[in-house]
Amino acid sequence: MLVNFIISLYGGILMNIGLFSDTYFPQISGVATSIKTLKEALEQQGHSVFIFTTTDPHVDKNIVEPNIFRVASVPFVSFTDRRVAFRGLFQVAKIANEVKLDIVHTQTEFSMGLIGKYVAYSLKIPSVHTYHTMYEDYLHYVLNGHLLKPYHVKQFTKAYLYHMNGVIAPSRRVEDTLLRYGVKTPIRVIPTGVDISGINAAPVCDVRKQLGLSSSDYVILTLSRIAAEKKINRILDCLAILVDEFPNLKLVIAGDGPDVGPLKDQVLRLNLEKYVIFSGNVDHSNVANFYRMADLFVSASDTETQGLTYIESLSVGTPCVVYNTDYTRNIFDSSSLGSVFDTKQEMYDLIRSYILRTPNKADDSIFQKKLSEISAEAFAKNVAEFYDDVIMQYKRIK
Numbered sequence: 001m002l003v004n005f006i007i008s009l010y011g012g013i014l015m016n017i018g019l020f021s022d023t024y025f026p027q028i029s030g031v032a033t034s035i036k037t038l039k040e041a042l043e044q045q046g047h048s049v050f051i052f053t054t055t056d057p058h059v060d061k062n063i064v065e066p067n068i069f070r071v072a073s074v075p076f077v078s079f080t081d082r083r084v085a086f087r088g089l090f091q092v093a094k095i096a097n098e099v100k101l102d103i104v105h106t107q108t109e110f111s112m113g114l115i116g117k118y119v120a121y122s123l124k125i126p127s128v129h130t131y132h133t134m135y136e137d138y139l140h141y142v143l144n145g146h147l148l149k150p151y152h153v154k155q156f157t158k159a160y161l162y163h164m165n166g167v168i169a170p171s172r173r174v175e176d177t178l179l180r181y182g183v184k185t186p187i188r189v190i191p192t193g194v195d196i197s198g199i200n201a202a203p204v205c206d207v208r209k210q211l212g213l214s215s216s217d218y219v220i221l222t223l224s225r226i227a228a229e230k231k232i233n234r235i236l237d238c239l240a241i242l243v244d245e246f247p248n249l250k251l252v253i254a255g256d257g258p259d260v261g262p263l264k265d266q267v268l269r270l271n272l273e274k275y276v277i278f279s280g281n282v283d284h285s286n287v288a289n290f291y292r293m294a295d296l297f298v299s300a301s302d303t304e305t306q307g308l309t310y311i312e313s314l315s316v317g318t319p320c321v322v323y324n325t326d327y328t329r330n331i332f333d334s335s336s337l338g339s340v341f342d343t344k345q346e347m348y349d350l351i352r353s354y355i356l357r358t359p360n361k362a363d364d365s366i367f368q369k370k371l372s373e374i375s376a377e378a379f380a381k382n383v384a385e386f387y388d389d390v391i392m393q394y395k396r397i398k
Contacts, residue, residue, distance in 0.1 A: 020116030041380030193379025221294035226257035231300035
């Protein structure tokens with residue numbers, strides 16, 4: 001009776017779902033957060049979700065993680081904080097068969113993604129994929145861009161998605177890119193959601209006090225992997241001009257990555273030591289406190305496919321200034337929630353305008369409507385509906 005109630009409530013059949021990813025918690029990334037959000041929201045709807053991912057040096061091998069299966073792995077050559085599996089294909093296939101997966105959902109095109117494709121093929125079940133990363137924006141990590149070109153990304157993507165039964169694009173930009181590559185697999189645009197209740201239920205702590213900030217400081221936050229493609233250097237360029245007009249302005253750069261050193265050098269060159277704080281990595285359980293302590297969230301990155309940090313910031317009521325894409329235009333359609341820019345000058349002008357309009361408070365009706373749109377519940381409902389459609393089409397073809 002309970003099962004029937006859940007089915008009638010969510011309008012679909014309960015499924016056993018396998019999520020395959022090279023990255024998962026405790027690794028910190030937008031992909032890991034997206035997968036965890038999806039897993040928990042699908043489980044809330046009554047589905048059974050199994051994570052197939054890589055081992056992690058920060059996870060004790062003797063710890064039992066319910067419904068999480070880790071495959072032996074090594075650090076990836078160009079991203080040593082990311083890992084790739086080097087064995088476990090048949091072990092994973094055996095487990096997937098035992099838990100009677102109904103569908104495979106891969107979240108990577110590499111090791112665990114290939115294992116996921118094999119599992120779907122061997123069990124004769126459909127597979128879908130979320131295309132998280134715009135690889136053309138990251139070619140500089142491989143021999144400074146001298147080895148791989150956009151053409152190779154196109155060929156690799158088409159080859160991976162061949163024989164997949166569906167693709168999830170987090171934004172129209174991703175969909176347009178896949179269509180430009182000539183991908184024939186059915187694509188559905190489903191923006192990633194955020195666990196609003198979870199992020200707002202995190203234990204409250206005074207991050208301003210921990211970072212040595214006062215209540216009178218106007219705090220700008222940027223939170224991400226600290227890498228060249230995030231364009232944090234552009235925020236620092238704007239800050240160098242803004243502090244002359246707003247001496248109480250502070251920038252908190254949260255996260256870690258290969259560009260920390262160059263950014264610290266830039267801070268010294270611009271004489272911004274008094275205005276910039278590098279906080280290091282932030283545990284996901286504490287990110288809400290960072291968003292809350294900020295007056296404004298800013299991202300200069302033009303490579304985001306889903307922008308989870310944007311909607312996390314928005315979910316606690318902190319407005320955002322972010323790069324203009326179809327995705328961000330849709331999210332920040334009211335200036336009380338945030339604004340988008342195309343150029344560095346526009347970013348500067350927007351940051352200045354938000355400082356002048358302090359305090360920033362969204363109209364409650366607009367805010368609540370937007371929270372509903374970006375919720376994990378809406379995200380999981382849309383994904384589950386896509387699973388249903390893919391499974392029905394797969395059975396029809398077979």
